[in-house]
Amino acid sequence: MQSTYLVLVIASIACWQCSAIATESIDFNRDWRFRLGELDAAAPDFADDAWRVLDLPHDWSVESSFSEGLEGCTGYLPGGVGWYRKTLDLDLGEDQVAYLCFDGVYNRSRVWLNGQELGFHPYGYSPFHYEITSELLRPGAPSVVAVRVDHSRYADSRWYTGSGIYRDVKLRVCNRLHAPVDGVYVTTPKVGESDATVAIETTVRNAYVSPKSFRVVTRVVGPNGEVVSSGSTDGTLNANSEHVFSQTISVQLPRLWSPRTPELYTAQTSIEVAGETLDRRTTRFGIRSIRFDADRGFFLNGESLRIQGVCLHHDGGAVGAAVPAAVWRRRLLALKEGGCNAVRSAHNPPSPEFLDLCDELGLLVQDEFYDEWDYPKDKRLNMQEKSVDPITRGHHDHFQEWAERDLKATVLRDRNHPCVFQWSIGNEIEWTYPGYRTASGYFDADAGGNYFWDPPRIEPEEVRRRIETADPPEYILAETAKRLAAWTRELDRTRPITANCILPSVSHVSGYADALDLVGYSYRRVVYDYAQRHFPDKPIMGTENLGQWHEWKAVLERPRVAGVFLWTGVDYLGEANGRWPQKGLRCGLLDTAGFTKPSYHMMKSLWTSEPCVYLATSLLSESDYQLDEAAGRVTEKSPGAWQQRTWEWHAVNRHWNYAAGETVVVEAYANADRLELLLNGRSLGVQSLSDFPDRIFKWAVPFEPGELVVTSASGAARDALRTAGPPARMKLEIDRGRIAPDGRDVAHVVAQITDEKGVPVRTSDREVSFRVDGPAQLIGVDNGSLTTIESFQSDRVPTHQGRCLGIVRSTRSAGEVTFRASTEGLPDAVAVIRVGDD
Template sequence: EIDIRVKNAFLERKTAVIRTTCFDPNNNEVIAVETPISLDAQQETMVTQTAVIPTPKLWHVDQPNRYRAVTYLKEDDTFHEIYETPFGIRTTHFDVDEGFFLNGENTLIKGVCLDHDGGLVGTAVPDGVWRQRLTTLKEMGCNAIRMAHNPSSEALLNLCDEMGFLVQVEFFDEWNNPKDKRLNNIDRHDDEISRGYAEHFQEWAESDLKRTMLRDRNHPCVFQWSIGNEIEWTFLRHKMATGYFDANTPGNYFWALPPYSFADIQERYEELPKGQHVLEKTARQLATWTREMDSTRLVIANCILPSVSLGSGYADALDVVGFSYRQVMYDASHEAFPDKGIMGTENLGQWHEWMHVIERPFISGLFFWTGIGYMGESHDKWPQKALPSGFIDVAGFKKPSFYLMKSLWQEDPVIHLTTQTLDTSPYLVDENGAVVEKEPGAWRQRLWVWHDVNEHWNYKPGVVTAIELYSNCDEVEMFVNGRSLGSQLLKDQEDRIFKWVVPFEPGTLEARGVYNNDQQAAMMIQTAAEPAALQVTSDRLALAADGYDVARLVAQLVDANGHPVKHLEQEIVFTVNGNCRILGVDNGSPQNVQDYQTDRLTISQGRALLIVQAGNVGGETAVTATSGSLSSLPVKITIEDKSSPYSE
């Protein structure tokens, strides 16, 4: 069905024809339907057209087929309006015992949460920046994005349609009550830093929710509507009912089951004062508005206190209950509420979270916090400007944890080497010569931030060094300067990390793996000498002269043999000659507080990012980088007089 709202804005009665033509992914016309209309002056009506597309090509995360519906008004020989709607055809289904199905196929939701900024470009993110970031997430195996904690730009949804990402659209981070911006404690403040959407919720919630849905509901990528994020924190009745925060309660909220049964928690909840607003009542209203606009997608929320919400009535308003950092509650919740679908909607970026998913068919997947680094949540740790979580940093560089997750989510062989000194690592060598955790089992409770590792092989000779390797290979053998350190099996690595310890010696570190008994994978890193040059690469060598298109350039220190130098920091200066402007520079470090809008910065891990934006005139732009006496060859970017593929 195609719903079209039409208004006659003329001062006299008008008669016309509404025609909609649909085109398949190959731009072939597949159907056309016409509807005659006759409207009085200023009259408005809804026209519904019905058509059947035979044997449609379905939209899927691995094959995101998209159709176009072109609708226009025709009065005699005059065309008044032409409106194009991209759309996709697909089915979704949640089973409380077997998880999520896309087009009838059981599909694990391999998701990440994304904030709305794009690093150095701020929140006015060019499409080319999002495309690069989404491409990197796709490489990791990601197939779903939670837009946290507010609706995203339409441009980002368009890219998710095109590239094959499922999307959870989240409406609100606050409802009736404000969140305390000082880490969500019980205290309430009325100063500027604590103000938020709660001030406008009563007046604008319905309008904002419905307008968001009107804008977003034709996107095939959108498969869930989230009505709220961790709203329970703002209703103190919920927090106090859990028992977790009683003065005499043992255990840790993250890892321990509630101190009371579901029934006891519900009794405590009923005994506590309700306050001015009742969470469950608001949730029912939001869910009702959502279903009025769209009955084809499920309603969900990110619940931080599901031990209360499952019994209080909050979960009754939802089709699927999202759990925020509550893996410990999966089994008990499924047993107590077997008819309610549950999944992870905000999870630590660690293997133990994914392990809890693949061991439980009734958990359809999760959304890691977070996919990409974002500005904020530095928590008075200046000069830290961003929480150093995520698989990709604020500049879009892959972090070591990216490769661990890729080894879990991709079916092709993955192998990635990292190193660190043993004394700064989480490991020690036991009396049997095995590399073990200093705190046995600590990997099971690792939080948002990945432990420090390096991606180089440069230490002082003789320093005892821990080697960490992330791989999905069944067996991996490690070599130092051609000498084997022995082989290890993946099935023996509880934490999914291969580990060796060896005194550092300059030269070559190499890992060789066997995947599925026949495929080979390998990675080598070499001790870098002193920097001898700069290498500059660009993700694009042609831009449209539209004043919008962007290219992402990376400068990397290298030695005389071309090996990356990743253990030194020094200043780099970029020069851009031609019809491009510098949008900014960054090095990816969460501690980098150097200016963005400049031509120079001190690098991190031997590298730096430059983003340039095309002007409005065609021609050629040359980009070079210098650092002291070192310089790069110019990278030449052609500025073409045609529309950007990203600007549509």
């Protein structure tokens, strides 16, 4: 396919004059010029007037059409090479420096300033920055930054990556005496009900050619905006040097951060000379303590807490990799309402905005660094490791040279977030090392190769013998793990280090687990008891698990297992080779449009205490069930088969529209002990949860139209389905009626086909077109179905189960936005969104 190029030129902004006080980071995302294609656009006088003008973040892959001729591992979307360009009016005084900071560029970027190359950065998920001095600028003329992004290896990661400058760019102008990027580090070494100790480490850099004396002043601001404590430290630095200055501040009656109470503090750090502030930084943090116990699991602020987590890949469905914060907020709020209290950033570091949201909403985060170490993975055939060719060669090519820099840059950026409670140094690494897969015993012929269900059939001594007698690989798994762990601990010792281990029987005996504070198990609940027998002193938890009852049941029965991260919280693009037209995996609790799925409601019934119940239906003839007439109960065709279910939930429907005389299995997922089902006011019986080992209430019901109602014995939980008539209208629902005029804020508009009485019609689909008038634009459409292959960047989309989604983003102007949805044969539906405060 044709390669594509990405140039980055810094857009005109107000000229900074010499100023003693440093600014905070400046949003540097607006008015970039962009073009795809093979060219050399690094020179400052390159003619880019005809290029497209856009704001960052930007993902060019998601703007393209899906194609069966591309690779399913990254969602059948292209990569290529492209350029972005932006002019910058920047006048640095002799006492100033600046930093150009990139949160994430996918990938293999090169950056130039006025034709001089600043550097190369291959990894698409780690932050990086370049220092700008007056010598690099053009006196009396605008400067130009150009960035080439090379994603010609478009199938180089697991899974969808996106292409381009898909995360924020910021500019920081500061005095030559300053705290560098990510130069303030806040921890809470002592946490109690009456008082807490806040430790602040501030790196001060003196870029002057003479020594400087100064004072570091830190004020701690509480959740309500009041200064609760402060401290100061005097220091002196020689020319062109830097040093870390430590402060300890006490906070009385601290308000602790937790998923229930995500209280946030701010450290305001200033570098002052003779009473004048030369540099100022603000650092948000939380006061909390974390501890893992090998026998009793996880403790937050001294209290036991089960980790009810989900894995999240970084794409946002219709918006690709350039995900507005409001898109993540909607998804995270839904997951939290379903009982989720933790997120694993599978398989790469998340964006700072994502972590900000988790700080604010109260979601714990396992921050994961890598999916590939010394050896590559076959992205097309997960775990098969058959081939790696040019378009699938990933970060393994750069790992030896860049691993330390990328890891440390991520830790430095993320370590102040209270939500981050674990560092994961890698995901399912073991099987890429020659001999380790065989040594595990999971894949012996006599074991059947079923690592989901079969516990290890060989003892640790035999695993160790197999490793020691095999031909040694070029790289040793344990040695690489120890290096990664040491680099992490060098910058942060307050959080445990883990990894997602797909072959933990190998990890425990090879030395890999010795580098970890906590061993994460990937689809290995059958190893929990094995670990208890052989490795009782090492804390463990599930770090990649099926979204099924049997996975959570295994945790409830074992207090030492700290919790799970389900694969996944949301359906994602990619991992779809051989599944065309399916462009992703349906294993999420939410679909790509953010709509809840049956598995979401099952996990909600397990993870929440507020009364809840959810109805689903399916034809008995098409289900995994049979009617045991003697017992008067629906049973499995294969007893115990529920314990063999994997990623995707079994097929069920969310409607009550069948043919007369058909027998329908009615399922209910609830956190109640007893439920009663009623059809048109007539009781169809009371069922007890104790009668269903799979925790799914079931009735066999001869269909008749009307209303199906399920209710708990107390009446606190109720759900209903009604038979829908023919489509008659569309109903629009907006998640936010007012958005900010910043060019970034979004609202989600859901269009649902209903009958004349407003009952959702979920058995009839049709194409819907959207029109947006006013200071906003339509940036994506979706329906939640992974087999819909129409472009996300369109103004029309077919419904799925009678509904679809439009995502609207504000411009920088205030006013009223009219959102119109149209479909043939039905009246248009109109909704209004306000942009701004008027």
